[in-house]
Amino acid sequence: MSQSAPLEVSDTPLAVRVRDLSKSYGEVKAVRGISLEIPRGCVAALLGPNGAGKTTTLEIIEGLRRADSGQVEVLGTSPERARRRVGVQLQESALYEDLTCNETLRLFGRLYGYEADAAALLELVEMGEVGDRRATNLSGGQKRRLQIALTLCNDPELVVLDEPTTGLDPIARRQTWAMIRALHDQGRTVVLTTHYIEEADQLAEMVWIIDQGQVVAQGSPSELVAELGAAANVSVAAGEAAGLDQVAGVVRGEWRDGRWELQTREVGGVLREIADRVGEEALRDVSVRPPTLEDVFLRRTGRRLGEEGA
Numbered sequence: 636m637s638q639s640a641p642l643e644v645s646d647t648p649l650a651v652r653v654r655d656l657s658k659s660y661g662e663v664k665a666v667r668g669i670s671l672e673i674p675r676g677c678v679a680a681l682l683g684p685n686g687a688g689k690t691t692t693l694e695i696i697e698g699l700r701r702a703d704s705g706q707v708e709v710l711g712t713s714p715e716r717a718r719r720r721v722g723v724q725l726q727e728s729a730l731y732e733d734l735t736c737n738e739t740l741r742l743f744g745r746l747y748g749y750e751a752d753a754a755a756l757l758e759l760v761e762m763g764e765v766g767d768r769r770a771t772n773l774s775g776g777q778k779r780r781l782q783i784a785l786t787l788c789n790d791p792e793l794v795v796l797d798e799p800t801t802g803l804d805p806i807a808r809r810q811t812w813a814m815i816r817a818l819h820d821q822g823r824t825v826v827l828t829t830h831y832i833e834e835a836d837q838l839a840e841m842v843w844i845i846d847q848g849q850v851v852a853q854g855s856p857s858e859l860v861a862e863l864g865a866a867a868n869v870s871v872a873a874g875e876a877a878g879l880d881q882v883a884g885v886v887r888g889e890w891r892d893g894r895w896e897l898q899t900r901e902v903g904g905v906l907r908e909i910a911d912r913v914g915e916e917a918l919r920d921v922s923v924r925p926p927t928l929e930d931v932f933l934r935r936t937g938r939r940l941g942e943e944g945a
């Protein structure tokens with residue numbers, strides 16, 4: 636069925652419903668059967684490595700790209716009809732360098748037929764003092780924040796942010812998180828993409844882990860982690876020859892950069908056996924941490940999120 640035929644239910648509590656979406660660019664299968672159900676009012680994250688198909692999925696939701704097959708419903712209607720109710724930050728978008736922040740916001744508002752309250756929007760993104768500054772004179776982080784303010788010009792119910800914090804320093808990233816939480820507190824639905832595990836973990840109520848055009852896991856961060864059966868990660872500095880992946884109780888183990896990285900639900904027993912195998916010495920450099928979304932990705936794909944080919 637084509638995406639231009641929305642699903643029949645239109646008073647859905649879902650902000651976005653995507654069913655079995657596929658999209659290829661020539662030979663490249665960018666999206667291979669993605670389904671998403673994003674409730675209204677939540678912050679949802681699509682988490683995945685470069686080339687996973689996140690931007691393609693968002694552009695179809697935004698009505699900027701057509702799917703090859705599958706169904707898409709946005710705010711109870713087609714992406715095209717919903718467009719005026721959706722605020723969009725593209726992964727790469729330019730600002731008019733010669734316009735001031737105030738002028739840029741008013742221009743974008745008018746494009747949507749809105750009289751944007753530039754001062755209030757700049758206040759929201761903590762840029763109240765720079766309304767009269769030209770875009771060309773803003774820092775990278777300020778430009779990104781202005782772009783988030785621009786997504787709000789049409790007072791959207793749904794805000795779609797493609798990698799809102801990529802390239803920002805940790806402080807600017809946290810400021811952006813605070814803004815996104817403010818949008819959530821205003822009752823808007825936020826859908827964002829990210830490569831950052833911590834960002835999905837800290838911000839999102841629902842996470843879809845996307846890899847190679849498919850959803851490999853979905854749920855709240857805590858549900859996804861709980862799915863691992865609460866296996867902890869034990870990291871021990873020891874030679875490859877120690878073969879610690881063979882220790883009883885280790886569910887998965889690999890040797891990287893001079894350390895064994897092990898997953899286990901039986902931390903005590905595993906540590907005792909490691910001590911027997913490699914001597915108490917090894918236990919001087921050992922760390923134990925609870926599982927994270929990174930472990931969910933590793934479990935589902937056999938790779939780490941930042942790894943080559945991931």
Ligand SMILES: Nc1ncnc2c1ncn2[C@@H]1O[C@H](COP(=O)(O)OP(=O)(O)OP(=O)(O)O)[C@@H](O)[C@H]1O
Nearest residue numbers: 660663665683684685686687688689690691692726
């Ligand atoms: N316009 C295009 N023409 C051809 N191939 C494309 C086009 N846009 C994306 N692709 C390819 O489709 C795949 C998915 O790309 P997409 O941009 O959706 O991924 P992404 O998850 O957003 O990646 P990133 O994290 O790098 O932004 C990639 O292999 C990419 O090279």
Ligand SMILES: [Mg+2]
Nearest residue numbers: 689690691726
């Ligand atoms: Mg992208």
